[in-house]
Each structure stands twice: as C-alpha cells, then as structure tokens.
Amino acid sequence: MTHLAAWPVLLPLIAGVIVLFARAGGVQLQRMLNLLAVSGLVVLSIALVKVSQAGTNEVYLAGNWQAPFGIVLVLDQLSALMVAITSMLALAALVYAIATDTDKKGAHFHVLFQLIIFGLNGAFLTGDVFNLFVFFEVLLLASYGLLLHGGGRLRTRAGLHYVIINLLGATLFLFAVGALYGVLGTLNIADMALRVASLPQGEVGVVAAAGLLLLLVFAIKAAMFPLYLWLPAAYTHTSAAVAALFAIMTKVGVYAIIRVHGTVFGADAGVLAGYYMPWILGLGLITLMMAAFGVMAARGLREQVAYLVLASVATLLVAVGLNTPMALSAGLYYLIHSTLIAGGMFLLADMISRGRGRFEDRFESGYAVPGIILVGGMFMFAAVAMTGMPPLSGFIGKVLILNASLDHLWSSLILSVVLVAGFMMIVSMARSGSLLFYQVIPANEVNHSANGKVGTTAEINATGEPLNRISMLAVIALFMASPMLVLFAQPITAFTESAARQQYDNKGYIESVMSTQPLQERSE
Amino acid sequence: MLDWILAALVLIGAFFTLVGSIGLYKLPDFYMRLHGPTKATTLGVGAILIASMLYFSFSTDAASLHEILVTLFLFITAPVSAHLMAKAALHVNIQQVARTQRYGDLHQWDKPSE
Amino acid sequence: MTFLSSNLPIVALLPFAGAIVAPWAASINRLASAWAAAAITLLAFALLAPSMAMVFAGETLVQSWSWIPAIGLEFAFRLDGLALLFAILILGIGLLVIIYARYYLYTKDSMGRFFAYLLTFMGSMLGIVLSENILLMVVFWEMTSLSSFLLISYWQHHADAREGSMMALVITGGGGLALLAGVLMLGNIVGSYNLSDVLAAGELVRSHVLYLPILILILLGVFTKSAQFPFHFWLPHAMAAPTPVSAYLHSATMVKAGIFLLARFFPVLSGTPEWSWIVGGAGLTTLLLGAYMALFQHDLKGLLAYSTISHLGLITLLFGFGTKMAAVAAIFHIINHATFKASLFMVAGIIDHETGTRDMRRINGLLKYLPHTAVLAMIAAAAMAGVPLLNGFLSKEMFFDQALLAAADASPLMWFVPLLVTVAAVFAVAYSLRFIHDVFFNGEPIDLPKTPGEPPRFMKIPIDLLVITCLAVGIFPAFTIAPILAVAVAATLQTSPPQYSLAIWHGFNLPLMMSIVALALGVVVYMFRRGLFAWYDHRVDHLDARIIFNSVLERIEQLSIVVTRAFDKGSLQHALAWIIGSAFVAGLSGFISVSAPLLGHRELIPVDGVSLLAAFILIIASIMTVVLHRQRLLAVVMIGVVGLFASLVFVKFSAPDLALTQLSVEIVTIILLLLALYYLPQTTPAENARLRTSRDIVISVLSGVGVMILAMAVLTRDYMPISEFFLANSVPGGGGTNVVNVILVDFRGTDTLGEIVVLALAGLGIFALLQGLKLHAPGQDASGLPWSRDNHPQIMQILTRLLFPLMLMVAVFIFIRGHNLPGGGFIAGLIAAVALIVQYLANGLLWTDERLRVDMHWVIGCGLLIATLTGLVSMGLGYPFLTTAFTYLTWPVVGKFEVASAIAFDVGVFLVVVGATVMILVQLGKLSDVSHQQYQQHGFQRGAK
Amino acid sequence: MEWLISLVIAVLTASGVYLTLRARVFPVVLGLTLMAYGVNLFLFAMGRLTIGQPAIIDSAATVYSDPLPQALVLTAIVIAFGMTAFLIVLALKACGELGNDHVDGLPLAEDKLPAGKSRVGETHNPIDKSQRQADRQ
C-alpha cells in the first residue's frame, strides 16, 4: 500500500492543524513549522514528479472504497506537476511573507496558508467531481482569508467582490455537477467519461449543457473572458505574498478544465468529444486581447502584473483550446513558467513599491528604489520573461504554443492575437520600466523639499524602505525558474509532452482508476 | 378502537392548530392574536403528538414515547417566545384595539424602557 | 568532442559571459572593464579564426545540439561565408568601438554597465549571424532589440534617450514578433527550422499559398530592424545613445541585422514579383527619403543617421532587384558602408566630445583644431559620397549598373529607377560635402561650449584603421576584399556566384556617367544649401515621425483604457451579470449544440394539495423576499419562511437528514443576518435606474427559466446511479443503516473532511477578519426609538438555562444515532452550537463566556485533529487514509453494541461544527464598541487574541 | 410533482439572482442565500423525488431514495453556510471601513478615473494610500 498520492493532501492538513495549535507558542513557532512543512512538501512533490515519470496513474482509494463509489486521488504527471509548482511557489511566497512580516498583520496567516495548499493539492489530485468542488471551496475560503489578510479599504472591497463572485461560482458548480449526476448517475471523472462514451443520443443535450456550465465555473477560476472581472482588483490590492501565491489560483481553473473536461469529453465522447474546445480557444484569445489592453491601461505596477497574469492564463487557455497533445504540452511548459514568474513578479512589484516610498507602485516619476540597478535588472528580467521575449522561458513557452497552433484552422488568428498582445505588453512594460527606473527624482532632491528646506521626518520616511535581502532571495529563487526552464528545456518539455500524452490517453486513466481494487480483509 | 382514538386525536389536533391560525388571522390586534397560536397550537400539536405516540407504540413492538419530548420543549419554549414577542411589541409600542381594558398601575409599562 | 566542433556556440556565447565579467572587472577598476571587453572580443575572434580556413575553402560549418526537439528548436550554429563576413564585421568593428568607447565615456558614466550592454548586444548579433536554426536566430534577433534598448537608454536621465530607446524597442521588437510569426510559418511549411533545410526549400516556399504572408511577416522584421520606410524614424531618435553605440549599431550591426536577414533568406524568398515590388519599393523609397533628409539635418549625428537610412535603402533596393549580381553589389556595399559609417560616427563623437555640441551651424572650421581627425573624416565622407579610389565608389558603381539593368530587364515603366537612384546619389554627394565643408571649413566656429583639440591618440586609432580599410578596399579590391566577398556571396546565393569584376576602372560606361552627374549636381546642390535650408526649416508640413509615433501609441493606450474600463467598471453587479448571462448562454448553447429532445419520458409523481400549497407559500415567500428586500428585517423574516419550507420539502421527499441540517443552518443564518443587520442600514435605498432594474428582471427570469429547463430535462429522464452500491454496502461495509451518514463519514469521508476544513476556515477567517474591527452600536432603532433597557429579560434567561442541558442531550442523541438513523455529527454539532448561542443570546457575552471557559480555536483544532487522526490511524494499519473499521462488542449488562472508527471521525466533525459556529457568532456579537467596552472593563480578553 | 419542484427551484434561483444583482451588500447576501436554497433543492432533486423512502436500511423497505445527492446537499449546505457567514462578516467589515454597504464600484470617490487621461502625464493616482500604510505597520 503506497500512500504517495495522499501525502500532498495530508501533509498540509496535518501541518495546518499543528500550526493552529502552535498559536499558543507564538508566531515564530508557527513560522518555523510552516516553513518546515512547505519545505517538506517541496521535497515530497519533487519526489512525486519523479515517481510520476514512470507514466502510470497512481490511484489512491481514499477510505478503501473502489471507484466510482469512493473518492479516488489520482497522481499522474499532470497532477504531480501542479503539486510541485504549488509547493515551490508557496515556499517563496512564505519566505517573502515572513521576511516582510506580512504574517504578523493579522491572525491565522500560517493556518490559512497551509490549508490553502491543502485545498489546492486536493483539487489537483482528486478524481471526483464533487470532491473537486469541496477542495475548491477549501482553497477559496482559505484564499478569502489570505486575500483580506492585513486589512485596508481597497483590499476589503476587492475581497468582497472576489468572495461574492466565487459564491456565485460555487452555486453554478453545484448546478452543473447536479445535472451531470442526474443524467450520468456518477461523480467519478473516469466513470463519467465511461458513461458519456455510452450515452444514448437522447440524453446528450443535458450533458452538453451541464458540461458547458461546468466549464463556465472553471472559467471563472481561470479568469476567462468575460468572467475575469474578479481578478485585477483582487491581485492588485492583496498583500504581495498572497498575490504571489495566487498566481496558482487561476491555474487551478485551467487544470480543472484539462482534467475534468479533457477526460469526460475526450476523444471517446462521441458527439461531445471536445465540443467545448472552440469556446476555450475563442474566449482565450479574447481574454488575451483584453489582458493586453489591461496591461497597457494599468495605473500601477501591481495592477499591471495582475493583467500580465491574466494574459498568461489566456495564453494557457489558447494552448488548451488547440486540443492537441503537442499544444497541451506547450501549455504545461508555459504554465510552469508563468506561475513561477508571475509569483516572483508580484513580490518584485511589492519590493519596488516599498522602495519607492510614497510613490508606491504608481506609474509616475518618483524616488529611486534602493539598489536600483539590481532591482531594475530584476524588473527587466521579469518583464522579458512575462512578455515572452527571448531568451527567457516566456518566449520558449510562447513559441511552443504558436508552433503547436500552426496546423490549426485558426492559426493566423492565433498568431496575430498572441503576437499583437505580446507587442502591446512589451510596449507597456518598457514604458513602466522607463517610468519606474529611468525617470527617477535625483537623490539630491529626495530629502529636500522644493524650497530647499530639509524634509520632515515623515517625508524622509516616505522615501521608501531599504532592500530586504531575504525577500530579494525569494524573488530571485522564483525568477531562477526562467533560465532553468530554458536551459533544461529538453527534459522539461519531454516531461510535459509525456504528461500531455498521458492526459490525452483517457483509456489509460479510466482503466487505472476503475480497475484499482481496494485492500481486502476490511473489518472482520 | 385504537384507530378511532387516533382518528379523533388527529382531528382534534388539526382542528386546534387551525383555530390557532384562524385566531392569528382574524383577531384584531397583535396582543389578541398572540393567544391563538401559543395556546391552541399547544393542544393542537399536543394531540397530534399523542396520536403519533399511540400509533407507533402499537404499530411497533416497542413503546414510542419520545414525542413527549417535543411537547416538553414546546411547553417550555412557547411561553418564552410569546413573552418575548409581547415584550417586543410593547417596546415598539404596537397599536392595540381601543377597547383593551387596563387594570393596575400600567403607565410604566407603556414606556417600553422601564 | 573536439574544440573545433563546438567553437561556434562558444563564440556566440562568449560575449554574454563577458557581459558578466565586464561589470565585475569594473568593480575592481573602471578601465579594466574596457580591457576585459576588448579581450573577450579578441578571444571570440581567436576562437573563430581556426574555422575560417574551411569557410574560405567553400565549406559550411554546422554545429548543432538538440534543445527542444518537440518543435525542432535546436541549439545549432552555422558558419558560412555570409556568417563569417558578418562575424568579422561584428567583432572587428566591435573591438574598435570598445577601444574608442574607453576614451569616449565620461568619468561619471558606469563603464561596467556600458560594456555589459555592449557585449550582450555583440553576443546577440553574433547569435543572429551564426544561427543555423532560424528559431534560434529569432531568439538572438529579439535580444538585439532588448540590448539595443539598454544601450540607447544608457544615458537614462536624458528624456530623449528614454524616448529614443523606447521607440527603437517598440519598432524593432514589434518587427521581431512579426518575424517570429513568419519564421514559424516558414518552418512549418518546410518541416524544419534548420537553415540548411529552409535554404533548400525555396521552390516549395515560393509556391506555397502562405508565401506572401510569410514574406510580409519576415520583411516586417527586416524593415523595422534596418530602418526601412515607413519604419525608418526610430533610427534618428536612437542617436540619443552614446556615440560609440551609434557607431556600432548603425554601421555594422543592429541595422545590418535586417540586411543580413534579407541576404540569408534571399535564396528562399527572392525571385518573385512580390519580393521585387515590396523589397525594391521599400528600398528605393528609403534610399531617396534618407538622402533627402540627411542633407537638412543640422545635427551631425542626425545627418549620419539619415545617411545610414539612405544607404540601408540602397542595399535593400539591391536585394530587391533580385538578381545575383545585385546581391553581390549588396554584400559589397554592406562591408563598405560598415567601414566608412563607423568611422564617421566616431568622428562625430570626437567632435561632439571636443566641442560640446553637434550643431553644424555652430561647428565650423575645425580643420585647424582637429587636423588629423579632419583628414580621416574627409576620406570617410568621400567614401560615403562615392568618390573614386574609395570603397564606396566601387559598390556604388555596381549599384548604378544594377539599377540600369533592372530598368532594362523590367517593364518600360522602370526607367525611373536609374533616375531616382541618381537623384539620391546627388543628395548623397551633397550631404557628404556638407559633413566635410560645413564642419571642417566654412569659417570659424560659433559660440562653442568648449575649445576643441585633438583627442587622445588611441581614440583615433580605430578611425585610422577603418579609413585605411576604406582606402585599401577602394584601391586594391582584388587583394583585400575579394576572398571574403566571394565566399559571402556564394553563401548568400547558395549557388556558384556570378562573374563579377572588382576592378576600379570599367571604362566610360553609363554608371560612371551617373557618378559624375551625381558628383557634379551634388556640389551644385550643396552650393545652394542656404536657400534650401531656409526653405526646409520654414516648411510647415514637417512630418515629425516622433509625434506620429507617440500619438499612435497614445491612441492605443487610450483605446486600452477605454476598453479596459468599459469592461472592468469595478462594479460587482456588472461582473455578476456577465457571469449569470454567460451561464445562461452556456446552458442554452449546450442544449442547442446537439440535437436531442429536451425532456425525457420518465413517469412523474402526481401533485397533492398540501405540497401544492407548500410550494405556493415557498414561491410567494421567495418572491416577497425580493419585493420587500428594501425593508431588510422583513426580508430576513421572509427568508425564514423560505428556509422552513425548504426543510419541509426535504421532509416530504425522504431526506430527513437534510431537513434537520437545513433547519439548523437556517436558524444560524438568520441569527447571523440579524447580528449583521444591527450595524447596517435598516432599509435599502431605492435604485433609481429603471433600465437596470428591468435588465436585472430579464436576467433573473431567464436564469430561472434556464434552471427549470435543466431540472426538468433531468427529472423527466431515468438514470443509473452508483447509489445502489451504497445502499447495498452501507450495513455490511460501513456498519450503519443511515446510508446518507455512512456516505458522509465513510464512503465519501474525504468530502466531509474538506467540508469541516471549510467550516474551520470560515471560523478562523472570520476571527482574523474581525480582529481590531469595532463598529458603532446604534443606540436606537431605525425609527429613532431607543433600545429597551432590559438587555437580558429574566424569564428568557431562566428558561433558556433550563433548556441548555436538554438541548445538549438532544445533540448527543442525534449524534449517537446518526450512523443508523437521521442525525450525525453535523446536525448534532449545529444543535449544540445553537444551544450555546441561545445562552449567549439570553445571558449575554460576559455571563456566558465566563461560564464557557473553552477557547473555540481549541475546539476547532481538536475537531480537525480527531478527524485527521482517524484517517491516519487507518494508514498506520496499512489501509488507505480514512478507511473505517467497525466491530460489534458484547459487554456484560450493556449487551451488544457497535464500535466504529467512523464515529470518531464524526466526533471531529461535531467539534469543528460547534467550534466554528460558536466562534463565528460570538465574534460577531463582540463586534460592537459597546461589547468591546464591556470586555475591557471586565478585563476579560480571552478568545480575543 | 417534478414540475412543481422545478418551478420552486426556478423561482428561488430567479429571486436569488435578482437580489444578487442589487447594489447593496445586504440584498446580495439574501440573494445568495436564496440561490443556495435553490441549488440545494436542485442538487437534491437530481436524485429524483421519492416519497416515504428515506435511505435508511430497513428490512421492511425495498426501495430507497438516492442517498448520494442527499449527502452532497448536506455537504453543500454546510459549505454554503460557512461561505455565507464569511461573506456577512466581510460585508460588515467593508461597511465599517468604507462607510457604506455599497458593493458597486462607485462609492470610493477618489478612485474615479481621470477619464481618458494618459498615464504618462498623470500625477495623481488613485491607489489607496491607506492600503500601503496598513501593510507597513
């Protein structure tokens, strides 16, 4: 009996409970425990990625009940990958949160942090649609807490919108799952796929409708047009560490589409095979354009990064919508890149914002950030990576996707949109960088107001915080992912290819889920 | 015989429940309406519960007395509810029919905050 | 692997390493970074040198490694004549520029940064020319855009440097994206991104339907990079860069990258009318425009910039002719232009440095101040003008020849090509003359910031070398340039090169006539310069590309703002309406996308009177909640009705567990709403937007209809649920007769675990949310009536205390029987929580808290711990997480009873529900400033941090 | 009966949707609550309607209602409760911090956009200062 597939879920849960009890021991103890747990998770998830490379679906029958009756956790290359990205992102976000004392600005940061990982990993591993709903709710509620952590007016309002939209999303989820159960009579993804494959013609309409409804739910999470309105404000106004962690949130939506729709409405689904794909592709392209507009219209760096995240998830949707293993592989590569870099970029935006004092992250001429060369260099690095310029991973990812789109019917449209959007983002990022790092108020003007008087203490205080080495380390660690992705493009794309092929191999998935037998000798 | 008793109890219960609601519906002011539900329903629900008690005690091999508990609950809670509702009504100075008699030193009750 | 099989990537990547070394060196010694940069360049050259012999022997070197095989992106490098020619230019002129820059840069300029940028750029350029894989080439291509951005914006405190760099990045970077698209499509057609394959597939490409799009996309890359009309305007603005940068970027490298690409793809893409028209047209226009504009620049570097544009146009036009001979001329002119233009820029930099200005109207008569420099400048300018015995003359003659040939070969209309070419040559002569005469002669300098003098010796050595090259090539072409030109041409054409002569004298032919005419007319034009300048400067319709560029960008930005804000209004309702609308569309399109009947044929249950009535009440109550929603308390009462009748629906349709849960949750929700309502306005103000109200009514009715259809579509059909398994296995496998409960704690225990985590999170999240939040407690109700002073009516107090143990007993009862009969941990937890809440309600926070000395954090934690441990124990026993076990024990007196691990799990559920619910409600209760005060007065701070 | 229950679900959903689209947070909460009732009934009904056949194993019974949707609804009810509770508290917090219970984007006057103003020339920016300060403390 191997519990491999269960540990990514159990570890954060246990850690969360322990951290809750450690509340009495003070925040330092909680920090240590949290760091320990997340580091452990990083190690574990890397091990899982290795294990998954064998190409088998590691099926775990929770409660020892056979699928489709019990809930199964399925560890395959895709879910292992998602778990690994999550843990790495989480580690960096946590280090940053600790370095900047974000965790001290409210109660229960560390508990929420562990439990959001619990929710995320659960969502990545579960093989059951309703269980997916439950894990979604777990990660959402934890995300509400984290999003609002620290308080502040705009954060509260953004949080309010985020919460309400997600509540509506949860309602829609239940409608969709309910209708699917009402026709198919099952909740297990693999079993659903089996039943859709043998669905009588007369029943197809309901399933098609429910499937699209479910797609919509995932699309809200994935921030697909026209459902992404929760994203910009939420990402802009939350604390940096949380925003960084949230870089994975949109990917959960995309993942769910790949997992649920990809399996249930896979090649064997008759008339329903891939029927949802044009929606993803089309709306993904629109999202990309809207994101590019947003990047250009942003009023501050964090808002801009939020739209960059939107753009990255749109690109990902395009890759998924192309509906080939090759495109999916490209998408997965892009997913790794965009999640880690976007996370780092939120942290960097915060560092810049802190360094610029009262100018914060606004796009206006302000004080120079302490360590401007280093920070500016990191900004340029991130901008290059995020906008998909060579030689960093964004470019490779984009080329992989575009290359996969060339034989698609809409290839010219896809090429145009991706490149035009990329162009707009390059222009925007160049302007922001120029404003933030080039157009600075010279140092000799910093401490003196216009009439030559030395500024008040408040003014000097408003000129920004010095660089924090540890938070810098967290950012650099995330950014290092980009060159790594380029250098090790061959093994990584080999992995994503294999993962994508495994994803498209529905028969294999169904077979392994449905045939895994529970342990005998239950209660005597 | 049991059947007849059951039928009678059920009818009585339903009847008194109805009376309570009729009272609620047609009595002229809040305080008078208060009497309908809090009383008629106690007997109404009570009778139906007794019917249930009898029915299940005899239809199965074991006695079914747990219905008493609902009655017990209602007997404790219904007056408290009524009391609080009346208190609230007095507090917000809800109108009462003009013919309401008043006896005793009542002026202080009219002021809701004693 | 021998060194020679991997020297190309090392050559290309070495400068990148240098980009790290240079700043490091600068941190030790400022000048050390210059020497490091020079050393790196020399080293790269040295590493390249061993391969040269093979290239001159006509071989093409390819060194490749697999990188991303999935898409055919290989780490592949290639050295042929063309690549070698460019590599030599890049490294050679690069070295000279480094030497020059070492003297040029001001002491306050950071040398480390400068050389880091420069080397990055050099590496990128080498990458372009040495790439065998065209995707790899695009990588380097875009890196030149990025590094040139850094170089141009090197003096970032200058607004024009920021603007110029931005313009260069936007134009060339954008062109790079087009190039990427073109290359991707090209590779897709060919089936490979390897240059060798692409070069071999010319026929295939040119006959493909996508030829024109590919051509246009690639040419967009070319034209933007090499500043062809209408993308030429970035180049003059890039003059804000330090002059060494200009000398490098605009002679041999950046702009030549576009030209290089034309040469590279020449065998694949040329030879079609489309090619000729587009490439030739752009080249001719650029040639003329650049030459014309150059004359009128008063800025020394501006003149050189437009002259560069013009010469790039010339080369482009040559490639546009599409003939082999034209290609020879083009390659030749690439070399010549690189040499004379680099030297001219360096001269301009010296003048700028020495005089403090670049305004030719102020700079006069420098000959006596800078005699050496003046000589160099004059030779180089003469080469630029195409004066015989200089290299510019040779290639220009070839160019004239080709222009004439083109006119002869093509349609009669083409006669204007030689004519226009001559016109351009006239202007070239004129502006070259101006560069010489206006600067070094023409009287005395006016009002110079500095008194000029000869620069350091070593600053002129690069110029010396370049000018010597101009002369050497111009006089002894066959001994100097011929070998490299030959292999470069061969590599460009991918076939044997045509016969051509590099002789200085070809007799009195038409090209020579054109040269003579150009020289003569050029002098004439220059003589009339004052009038021309006056005319030009007072022309009203100045086409300032910068203004256009900025306004286009601003338009795009305006559009972005309009689009973004139009969609993202920051309004929640707007977002929700989109989601609901999308849901309707999704459902609808799902139904209509496939042809299947809406409803099935399942037999339905007849309606009875009481159900009808209950449904009626439920519906009316729901609608009344909407109608009365502005009177908030009333709406809460209505919600109460809805909740009650929803529970009755569950009772009616065989779901007692649900009814119990719904009832409990319902009441807790109402208490929550009341707790919140206390601090909120008691009424909702009317919304005066009729349009929105009707829109919302439409949306809600549609969603209602949609849901109804969906529900009926399912309910009228039969299905085969997996539930048979649960019914069959509940007792034997789960040890309980209440199947719903067994599903919750056993079959689908993972769901329940997640669910209690949600509840725990709600409790903890709310606790965190309310930390430090204090709300003003209104002293009166909405109508102005002060609150009753009897905060805890005694009768309620006494009787609810009486109820407390009773309710707890009921909770235990519901809990214990849950496994077999309706009930379970959830419902029991809710009942216990309600029992506690009632105590708070009746007796107040202080009283109850004093008696309930349990921190709800602890309760929640214990609950989660117990539930998790239950699962872990099964793992300890070798079973999967949350595997349950149960057994029947028989004890004396007690008799037979069941022990199930699921019960332990349910205890966890119970505790979490109690803890979270109580925590939520009590935290809300403590919200008012009055409660806060009371707490502080009593020094009673437990549970609040 | 199926038509009736569908109608009920439809009305609950429609009412919920309408209230959710109001501009104040309290009606929105009511709307979401109504919608939760609607969707819970829907999910429940997906197990088909049966009268007098609770899924409690009994030697006398042969037919049972589908227990699975009931278990799901139970979970959904509890989750919805947690979510609603959180929302209500958040609404209070928002009310306390923003000074009203609007949920529309309008009330924060200072983050009105300078319409059509290019960001390059923009000197004033609407990003809330208090937010940063809150983070700094």
Add this chain to the structure above:
Amino acid sequence: MLETVLPIAFALLGISLFLSFVRLLKGPDLPNRILALDTLYINAIALVVLLGLHLGSALYFEAALLIAVMGFVGTIALSKYLLRGDIIE
C-alpha cells in the same frame, strides 16, 4: 379510520399554513410577522408529525423536534432584535 381522517387533517393544516402565511404577508408590522412565522413553525411541527403518521414512519420525529427547537430560537432572536438590536451583547 385514520386513513380517512388524515386527508381532512392535512387539509385543516393546509388551511392553517395558509392563514398563518397570509398574516405574515399582511403584517402589518414586525411583531405580527414574527408571530406569524412562529405559528408557521408550530404548524410545520404538526404537519411533519402527521406526515410521519401518514407514512407510518418514525423517521420524521427528529425533524419535528428540531422545528420546535429552531423555531423557538428564531423567534427569540427576532424578538430580541426588536428589543435591543444587538442580539448577542
């Protein structure tokens, strides 16, 4: 006999529900409505017990018990709201 009487009883209870609901709609004020809601709860108890009798199932008893408990809690919470605004103070 019980079987014949039950429909009548259901009908009577139906009328009760209806009348209580009408009062709830008519009000005219909050105490009246709270009273009507309380009555609806009491009616519901009777209805549930009657349903149990009708179906011959004891499984509905807890629902009746819980309606009694929860109805009470709802009523006192609403009343206390009218009295004090702050129901947990």
Add this chain to the structure above:
Amino acid sequence: MLKNFYTRLLPHPVLTVILWLIWLLLNNTVAAGHILLGLILAILIPFLTSAFWPEKVRIQSPLTLFRFLVIVLWDIVIANMIVAKLILGRNDDLKPAFFDVELDIQTPLGVSLLANTISLTPGTVSCDLSADHRRLLVHALHVEDIPGAIKHIKQRYETPLKKVFTAC
C-alpha cells in the same frame, strides 16, 4: 469531603434524573446499554453545564408540584376549548385587557415558571416582568372581571409554585 465530591459531581440531582428519563424517552428504550449511557450523560451534562446554573434548584414539595402539573394540564385543555370558541366567534365582543399581577413569589425560577404557566393556559399571556421582578404584566384575550382573574392566577398557580420553589 465526600459530600463535596458528590455535590460537584451531581450539582443538580433532579436534573440528572430528568435527563436520564429524557434519554430513555428519546431512545424509546429501557435497554441496559441505554440505561447506562443515559446515566453517564445525565451525570456528565449537568456536571459540564453546572456553571450555567447559578442557583441551586430545590424542589420542596414534589407532591404539590405533581398536583400543580395536573391542574395546569387540565386547565390547558379546558381553556383551549373556551378560547377556541372565542376565536371562532365574533371577535368584536371580546374584552381584551392588560393587567398587573403583583408577585409574591421571589425565586427567579418560580417567577419564570409562573409566567410560563400563565402563558400556557389559554386566554392569558405574560407580557413583561417589571425591572424589580415584583410585578408581571399579563394580557388576557377576554376578561369580564379583572381582579377575579388576578386572584385566580395567584391562587391557582402562584401559591403552589411558591410552595415548591422557595429560595434556599
């Protein structure tokens, strides 16, 4: 010492007995297992909730209590019919009244139970308790003779209750 232990363990013996009975009622059983479990719970719950019972409840005269309960039940049945007639008849003829009842009974539990009894018996509802807990405001649906009604309440309900629940 031992007695102290017992009072801590069994703070409210009456309650324990009642809860034990209730447990058996709830489970409709007298099986040995439930008798034991019920006893455990009946001891445990009062023990855990003893803090919520500030004053001791001492029932002085169980027989009086029993007789009182019977009377109340009887009154409820009779009055129900009377009230039913009143409700179904012409409501315009009803003579509603508010009146004060001066309380002799002092223990909070006694007062509460009296108020409860008044509300339970049809026709009267106890509406409020004065701040000094000395007077009870009663609303009657229909009274001809208010002093008589007050006297009736005091005699029939307050006296026995006072006898049963006296402060110790």
